Amino acid sequence: MVMQLTAKQSIHLPRTAELIRVEKLSDREKVFEFKFDDGKELGQKPGQFVEVSIFGVGEAPISVTSSPTHKGSFELAVRATGGVTNKLHTLEKGAKAGIRGPFGNGFPIDTLKGKDILFVAGGIGLFPLRSLINYVMDKRSDFGEVNTLFGCRSPQERLFIGQLAEWDKSKDMCFLETVDRVPDDEWKGNVGVITTLFPKISFDPKKTYAIVVGPPIMYRFVIAECLKKGLADDHIIMSLERRMKCGVGKCGHCQINGLYCCQEGPVFTYAQVKSLKEAV
Numbered sequence: 001m002v003m004q005l006t007a008k009q010s011i012h013l014p015r016t017a018e019l020i021r022v023e024k025l026s027d028r029e030k031v032f033e034f035k036f037d038d039g040k041e042l043g044q045k046p047g048q049f050v051e052v053s054i055f056g057v058g059e060a061p062i063s064v065t066s067s068p069t070h071k072g073s074f075e076l077a078v079r080a081t082g083g084v085t086n087k088l089h090t091l092e093k094g095a096k097a098g099i100r101g102p103f104g105n106g107f108p109i110d111t112l113k114g115k116d117i118l119f120v121a122g123g124i125g126l127f128p129l130r131s132l133i134n135y136v137m138d139k140r141s142d143f144g145e146v147n148t149l150f151g152c153r154s155p156q157e158r159l160f161i162g163q164l165a166e167w168d169k170s171k172d173m174c175f176l177e178t179v180d181r182v183p184d185d186e187w188k189g190n191v192g193v194i195t196t197l198f199p200k201i202s203f204d205p206k207k208t209y210a211i212v213v214g215p216p217i218m219y220r221f222v223i224a225e226c227l228k229k230g231l232a233d234d235h236i237i238m239s240l241e242r243r244m245k246c247g248v249g250k251c252g253h254c255q256i257n258g259l260y261c262c263q264e265g266p267v268f269t270y271a272q273v274k275s276l277k278e279a280v
Helices: 002-012 082-088 123-138 160-171 194-200 217-228
Strands: 016-024 027-034 048-055 056-062 074-079 094-105 116-122 146-152 174-179 210-213 236-239 268-269
Touching: 002 027, 002 094, 016 160, 048 082, 056 074, 056 082, 056 094, 056 123, 082 094, 094 146, 094 174, 116 123, 116 217, 123 236, 146 194, 160 174, 174 194, 194 217, 210 217, 217 236
Parallel strands: 116 146, 116 210, 146 174, 210 236
Antiparallel strands: 016 027, 016 094, 027 074, 048 056, 048 094, 236 268
């Protein structure tokens, strides 16, 4: 019994990790690759998050952007928005941080196996969704057809540009992207909100699951498009990871009525949350 309690409590205790790589994604976002000092894996599922402790500053919940198929280290993509994330953006290779987790339920991989998938990512919603996209691409034979839609406000805010180019050329995925506005003539792609990409794709709604992650305003319109395409409520999956705070159901920051996102989510089907006004 003592051993069980120790194992259960271990995710609530920070483990020290070394920063082994930093990559700038845009003016406000960077990706940080960490490796645990004890040499163990993070052991996350796509869609889970961790709590990152910057010693002397505090901690913040951060989505894991790498797939569990990537062994030996894990990646966290972060926008600088507050005290902890701003300090994280100043760290250089070799710095130490505390990591606890992973937390949350993650995306339902077993449910998705053998099914067609529609990924819809808006802005930094690509951060948690990338973990599942990379997982699916690494285990491509386990899944059906894949459509991926990505949208952001401007060409300057595109993320993981090298990987977007790979997806665009891939024969294993139909990839489309758009930007809301174009400040100059350099962008030759689609211009408009992400729902303008829906008429350009086709899929069998009975075999397809839509995985949607993005800003709050996006959900309402993307869900409407998915329903219009014939997807059932329980075939529309979303992440409400933006609400995370403590990760252990104590602070109440992520509470939606009687539901705690960090304990019961952050991944939900539309069927689970459509009656909760604060959810979408």
